[in-house]
Amino acid sequence: MTTSAREVAVAGDTPYTIHIGPSLLDDGALLARSVRGRDAMLVSDTHVAPLYADRVIAALQAARPDLRIHRHVLPPGEAAKTLAHFAQVTTALADARMRRDSTLFALGGGVIGDLAGFAAACWMRGIDCVQLPTTLLAMVDSSVGGKTAVDLPQGKNLVGAFHPPRAVIADTAALRTLPPRELRAGLAEVVKYGALGDADFLDWLDANADALLAMDDAALAEAIARSCAHKAAIVARDPFEHGERALLNLGHTFGHAIETEQGYGGLNHGEAVAVGMVLAARLSETLGLAPGADTQRLRALLVRLQLPVDVPAGLDAERLLAHMRLDKKAVARGLRFIVWRGAGRAEVLSDVPESAVLSVLQEA
Ligand code: NAD
Ligand code: MG
Numbered sequence: 611m612t613t614s615a616r617e618v619a620v621a622g623d624t625p626y627t628i629h630i631g632p633s634l635l636d637d638g639a640l641l642a643r644s645v646r647g648r649d650a651m652l653v654s655d656t657h658v659a660p661l662y663a664d665r666v667i668a669a670l671q672a673a674r675p676d677l678r679i680h681r682h683v684l685p686p687g688e689a690a691k692t693l694a695h696f697a698q699v700t701t702a703l704a705d706a707r708m709r710r711d712s713t714l715f716a717l718g719g720g721v722i723g724d725l726a727g728f729a730a731a732c733w734m735r736g737i738d739c740v741q742l743p744t745t746l747l748a749m750v751d752s753s754v755g756g757k758t759a760v761d762l763p764q765g766k767n768l769v770g771a772f773h774p775p776r777a778v779i780a781d782t783a784a785l786r787t788l789p790p791r792e793l794r795a796g797l798a799e800v801v802k803y804g805a806l807g808d809a810d811f812l813d814w815l816d817a818n819a820d821a822l823l824a825m826d827d828a829a830l831a832e833a834i835a836r837s838c839a840h841k842a843a844i845v846a847r848d849p850f851e852h853g854e855r856a857l858l859n860l861g862h863t864f865g866h867a868i869e870t871e872q873g874y875g876g877l878n879h880g881e882a883v884a885v886g887m888v889l890a891a892r893l894s895e896t897l898g899l900a901p902g903a904d905t906q907r908l909r910a911l912l913v914r915l916q917l918p919v920d921v922p923a924g925l926d927a928e929r930l931l932a933h934m935r936l937d938k939k940a941v942a943r944g945l946r947f948i949v950w951r952g953a954g955r956a957e958v959l960s961d962v963p964e965s966a967v968l969s970v971l972q973e974a
Contacts, residue, residue: 615640616831618838620754620774621846628754628778628838632827635666635717635742635781638673644740644776645670647711649678653699653726654717655686658744661787666717666742680706684722688874691721691761693769699729713738713776719745719792720752724770727758731773741775745788746796746830747880749780750803750837755845772850778838782830790823795880797822797915798861798887800833803840805887805908806860809954811836812911819914857956860948861886867933871925877918884917892970893962894949904953927971931964 615631634640650670654663659681667679682702684690703714714737716726723741730739741753759770785793804811814832815822821829841858848855865886868877877885888909894900909919921930934945944961951957 616835618835618842620838620842622756622774622849624774626775626777628780628835628842630749630780630782630831630834630838632783632831633781634779635662635784636669637779638669638671640779641666641670641715641740642673642677644738645674645677645713646738647709647713648676649680649706649708649712650715651680651682651703651706651708651712652715652717653682653684653722653729655684655690655719655722657686658718658722659683662717662742662744662784666715670715678706680708684725686721688721688761688766691725691759693760693762696725696729696732696760699726700733703729703733708733708737710734710737713740715740715742716753716775717742717744718748719743720748723748723752724757724759724767727773727775728760728770731758731771736773738776739773741778743778743780744784746785746793746834747799749778749782749785749834750796751799751841753778753780754838754841756849780834782827782834785825785830791878793825794823794916795878797833798880798884798912798917800837801908801911801915801917802858802860802883802887803837805891805950805953806857806948806956807840807844807954808836809952811840812907812953816907816911816914819911823916853958856958857948860950860956861888861890863934863937863945863947864889864930866937867930868921868925870933871929872922876922881918884912884915885919885921888912888919889921889970890948891950892973893947893966894951896966896970897949897959897962899959900950900952904950907953921971927968930971931968934967 618628714730743749743753756774759767762768861883865882868882891905
């Protein structure tokens with residue numbers, strides 16, 4: 611099959627390519643390109659596997675008739691991102707006699723990407739993993755950069771490893787089956803890349819908001835490619851989050867506080883990040899760092915993308931602040947936030963006065 615896929619190169623110790631375009635999950639030659647040995651395992655969840663697993667396996671098998679392809683399907687959702695399911699996947703790898711040159715394909719959203727990626731990182735001290743992201747969030751964020759993990763009852767992503775994939779293959783057509791709310795959540799992370807580093811991208815998103823919501827393939831591919839290019843550049847400069855990679859958390863300190871306070875049953879992650887980015891912009895404004903007009907533009911763009919921009923009614927500012935004090939991204943001294951000096955220019959700011967944070971939350 612010939613494709614008009616777009617490609618984004620990710621530099622680093624183990625460079626790889628992100629392929630973006632419609633119907634790439636049917637491109638057997640592309641899927642087989644990173645396979646070295648004679649065994650592969652596809653890991654997916656019960657929402658995604660019935661939609662796409664047979665197609666991926668058929669395409670791969672056609673390109674590589676000698677390949678032994680196994681599959682393992684997990685329950686969907688964050689609740690599945692556990693050590694128990696990690697153990698289940700490694701047991702499946704053992705039962706399938708997967709070897710050091712075997713390949714693991716992670717077909718699904720960020721949950722499958724993180725969990726299967728972590729299993730690939732650990733099995734025989736590391737085998738090849740190809741990420742096949744099927745949510746917008748996974749295409750623009752979790753499949754890129756090599757972070758893998760599972761959750762513990764004590765917190766999210768507490769056990770994990772850095773294990774860059776061999777390749778990322780993002781089929782934009784797979785987004786058609788995604789619940790619209792999940793698509794919008796991914797768009798919040800797309801907006802984040804513009805907000806933190808590329809004001810022109812914010813203008814482009816504004817002009818293409820309707821096409822994106824309508825899941826136009828060309829618009830989605832452009833948004834994904836530009837997002838991945840931003841993440842790839844930051845990750846290449848700071849693979850282990852010693853500095854600049856922290857900028858990717860724009861909006862996340864506020865967002866996590868909202869998710870935690872709502873017990874993870876209210877706004878989803880992307881929605882909380884949308885609200886969090888507006889709050890971060892307002893905090894920057896309060897601290898005299900950024901013009902209010904840029905906050906208004908950001909807010910208007912998120913509204914066009916049908917994302918929330920206000921703290922949900924009934925949440926207490928003091929309680930949100932208490933969650934932020936415990937955020938693992940807070941450092942020993944004081945609160946640390948990603949602020950901006952206007953659209954496209956984010957930076958890390960430590961020792962942010964609690965009074966400024968409170969006033970932003972209380973205005974909300
Ligand atoms: P998810 O994997 O739970 O997917 C969301 C839902 O959509 C699930 O029910 C899934 O089964 C379903 N789904 C996926 N693709 C579908 C499709 N094409 N059609 C129909 N349904 C589909 O959630 P997510 O938002 O993709 O990922 C969230 C996870 O990503 C979190 O665990 C988070 O910690 C992680 N994450 C990791 C990184 C990283 O750098 N590793 C970055 C950001 C987020
Ligand atoms: Mg995020």
